[in-house]
Structures are given as structure tokens and as C-alpha cells.
Amino acid sequence: MASENWLHQDFYKVLGVAEDASEADIKKAYRKLARKYHPDQNPGDEAAEKKFKEVSEAYDVLSDPKQKEEYDQIRKYGAAGFGGAGGGFPGGFPGGAGGFPGGAGGINIEDLLGGMFGGGAGFGGAGRSAGGFPGGAGGFPGGGFSAPKGEDATTSARITIQQAYDGAEVSVFRPGGSQTQVRLPRGVKDGQKIRARGKGHPGAGGAGDLIVTVRVDSHPVFDREGDNLLVRVPVTLEEAVKGGVIEAPTLDGGSVKLRLAAGAPSGRKLRAKGRGFVTKKGTGDMLVIPEVQLPTDLTPEAEAALDAFFAAAPQANPREDLLRKAGD
Numbered sequence: 001m002a003s004e005n006w007l008h009q010d011f012y013k014v015l016g017v018a019e020d021a022s023e024a025d026i027k028k029a030y031r032k033l034a035r036k037y038h039p040d041q042n043p044g045d046e047a048a049e050k051k052f053k054e055v056s057e058a059y060d061v062l063s064d065p066k067q068k069e070e071y072d073q074i075r076k077y078g079a080a081g082f083g084g085a086g087g088g089f090p091g092g093f094p095g096g097a098g099g100f101p102g103g104a105g106g107i108n109i110e111d112l113l114g115g116m117f118g119g120g121a122g123f124g125g126a127g128r129s130a131g132g133f134p135g136g137a138g139g140f141p142g143g144g145f146s147a148p149k150g151e152d153a154t155t156s157a158r159i160t161i162q163q164a165y166d167g168a169e170v171s172v173f174r175p176g177g178s179q180t181q182v183r184l185p186r187g188v189k190d191g192q193k194i195r196a197r198g199k200g201h202p203g204a205g206g207a208g209d210l211i212v213t214v215r216v217d218s219h220p221v222f223d224r225e226g227d228n229l230l231v232r233v234p235v236t237l238e239e240a241v242k243g244g245v246i247e248a249p250t251l252d253g254g255s256v257k258l259r260l261a262a263g264a265p266s267g268r269k270l271r272a273k274g275r276g277f278v279t280k281k282g283t284g285d286m287l288v289i290p291e292v293q294l295p296t297d298l299t300p301e302a303e304a305a306l307d308a309f310f311a312a313a314p315q316a317n318p319r320e321d322l323l324r325k326a327g328d
Contacts, residue, residue: 006061006070006071006074006075009058011057011058011061011062011071012058012062014054014055014058015029015030015033015055015058015059015062016029016033017029019072023063026059026062026063027059027063030055030056030058030059030063033051033052033055034052034055034056034059037049037051037052037055038052039052052158053156053158053172053173054173056156056158056215057154057155057156057173060154060156060213060215061154064213067154147203147204147205148203148204148205149203149205149206149207149208150200150201150202150203150205150206150207150208151200151201151203151208152200152201152208152209152210152211153174153175153199153200153201153208153209153210153211154210154211154212154213155172155173155174155210155211155212155213156172156212156213156214156215157170157172157182157184157194157212157213157214157215158215158216158217159184159188159214159215159216159217160216160217160219161216161217161218161219161222161223161224161251162219162251163184164184164187164188164189164190164214164216164224164277165186165187165229165251165252165277166186167183167184167185167186167187167188168183168184169181169182169183169184170182170184172210172212174199174200174210175200175201180196180199180210182194182196182199182210182212184212184214185279185280186277186278186279187227187277187278187279187280188214188216189214189216189224190214190215190216190224191213191214191215192213192214193211193212193213193214194211194212194214195209195210195211195212196209196210196211196212197209221249222251224277225287226284227276227277227279227281227282227283227284228276228277228284228285228286228287229250229251229275229276229277229284229285229286229287230286230287230289231248231249231286231287231288231289232288232289232291233246233247233248233288233289233290233291234290234291234292234293235260235290235291235292235293236292236293236295237292237293237294237295239260239290240260240263240264240290240292241262241263242262243259243260243261243262243263243264244259244260245257245258245259245260246258246259246260246270246288246290248272248286248288250272250275250286252275256272256275256286256288258270258272258288260290264290266290266292267289268289268290269287269288269289270287270288270289270290271285271286271287271288272285272286272287272288273285
């Protein structure tokens with residue numbers, strides 16, 4: 001269920017976009033503000049950090065079609081979407097005494113409450129408790145009534161790929177602007193929603209839950225493919241032609257060595273078993289993609305040697321098959 005806290009937040013204003021903005025415009029506005037207020041760009045600036053979290057929460061809601069629809073409905077209908085005044089009955093009860101139409105001459109309050117609370121001795125008959133309601137504990141029939149919990153609330157958490165790999169305890173905003181700590185499990189994915197029990201809106205029967213949408217920042221070296229860790233490793237022309245052992249970094253701070261076959265096709269992935277993300281469903285692998293780095297700044301002697309190599313080992317046109325398939 002959408003957060004009641006949305007009633008007091010203008011996510012469109014936070015991102016600086018119109019209510020009819022397209023998905024592309026919303027994303028563009030978010031990226032601009034995220035770069036401006038990102039904690040890495042503003043170390044120690046609490047105001048920038050708070051603004052960054054507000055921008056992230058606004059984007060998380062407006063970029064999700066379902067949440068955006070709920071948010072727009074709440075903005076349109078206001079508090080009526082939460083039952084309005086009148087003790088949880090939308091719009092209250094118009095009319096006479098006690099808010100019931102026609103007062104004593106209108107709806108029979110005993111019949112009404114009897115239908116609401118499962119019948120029983122009636123309102124004012126035998127079995128009425130001290131609280132004025134028939135039945136057992138709390139004055140409700142059978143004592144089975146339980147007070148309603150508070151509404152669920154939504155927020156977001158932005159983490160690094162390292163935190164996604166290790167799991168992390170992060171600080172997130174609660175309804176009203178306060179902060180709380182939430183534990184994110186190992187292997188958490190970008191866009192995954194984590195439920196923090198009892199950290200949502202307060203209620204007579206206990207607080208609702210806090211639904212945390214996780215956003216994982218990109219990394220200059222590592223990427224994710226399912227539960228596999230992906231890393232691209234540069235190799236020399238000699239290594240690509242002759243093969244050899246290459247070393248690749250890992251997210252646990254170490255490295256792994258893998259054998260590259262001589263003449264291996266470009267883009268072929270090498271696999272390090274069990275070095276990927278750990279989740280409840282299992283453990284992924286680490287996939288290493290060798291990328292050939294061609295030599296530059298050749299000396300005249302090296303260029304002559306390379307020309308001699310090409311003459312001694314002429315290469316077929318590698319695009320011939322591609323052009324043929326494209327013409328089929």
C-alpha cells in the first residue's frame with residue numbers, strides 16, 4: 001500500500017519536473033540532481049546527503065509505474081484515500097446526533113453495530129461490557145477485535161556494488177523525516193525491495209512496515225549479470241595470440257588467476273566458480289571478459305616486423321561471413 005507520508009511530499013517538485021513529465025524527462029532530471037548531491041561529491045555535507053536521499057526517494061516512486069499511479073491518486077484525492085475524518089469511515093457519517101443520519105429516527109445504531117461487529121446481544125442489551133459494547137475483552141463481541149496496524153511506508157537506499165556483495169547496514173529515512181538503520185542482505189540487487197518490520201507508520205496495533213527500494217551504484221571495474229560478478233580485463237596482443245595466465249581483481253579484495261587459451265575468440269568469458277554474489281538461492285560465479293589492447297606508439301623497427309608478420313600470415317576477411325548473413 002502506498003505511504004500515507006506521500007500526502008505531504010511533492011516528488012515532482014523535488015525533481016523539478018511537471019506532473020505530465022515523460023519517463024525520460026524524469027530520469028534525466030534525477031541523474032542531474034543525483035550527480036549534484038551525491039555524497040561522494042559532497043563529503044561531510046549533511047544537507048547535500050539529505051537532499052540526495054529525497055531525490056532518490058522521489059525517483060524511486062515516479063520511475064515505478066505502479067507506485068507512481070498510487071502516488072498520483074493520493075495527490076488527487078488527498079486524505080480521503082485514507083478514510084478521511086469520521087473515525088475511519090470515509091467522509092464521516094452525515095446527519096444528526098452522533099453523526100448518523102436522522103438521529104434516533106434514522107438508522108438503528110444497534111442494527112448497524114451488530115452488522116459491523118458480528119451480531120451478539122446488541123448495543124444496550126444483555127452482555128454489554130463496561131465499555132458499552134457487547135461481548136468480551138475490549139468491549140467487542142468475543143473479545144476477538146485487534147487494533148489496526150499503521151500503514152506501510154516506502155523509502156530508498158543507495159549503496160555501492162561492494163555493499164551489495166557483502167551486505168550492509170544502512171541509514172534510511174522514515175515517515176516524518178527521522179532516520180533508522182536497516183540491514184540489507186548479501187547479494188541484494190538493484191531495484192530489490194527489502195521489508196523492515198515495524199518501521200513504518202505508527203498505529204494502535206503497532207507500526208506498519210518500511211519498504212526499502214535498493215539502488216546499486218555503478219562501478220568502474222565490476223558489473224553484475226544475474227548473480228554473477230562481471231569484470232573486463234585488458235590483455236596484450238601477445239597474450240591473445242599465444243595464450244597465457246591472466247590475473248583479475250575480485251570484490252573480496254583479492255585476485256584470481258585464469259588461463260587464457262591461445263587464439264581464444266574475442267569476448268569469450270572465463271569463469272571463476274563461486275566468486276560471484278551470494279544469495280539465498282545460491283552463489284554465482286565470476287565472469288572475466290578478456291579485452292585485447294592493441295599496441296600503440298610503435299617504433300619503425302616494430303612496424304616493419306609487424307608488416308613482415310602480416311605478409312607471412314595473411315588473414316582472411318573476418319567480416320565476410322557477417323556480410324553474407326546480413327544479405328540472406
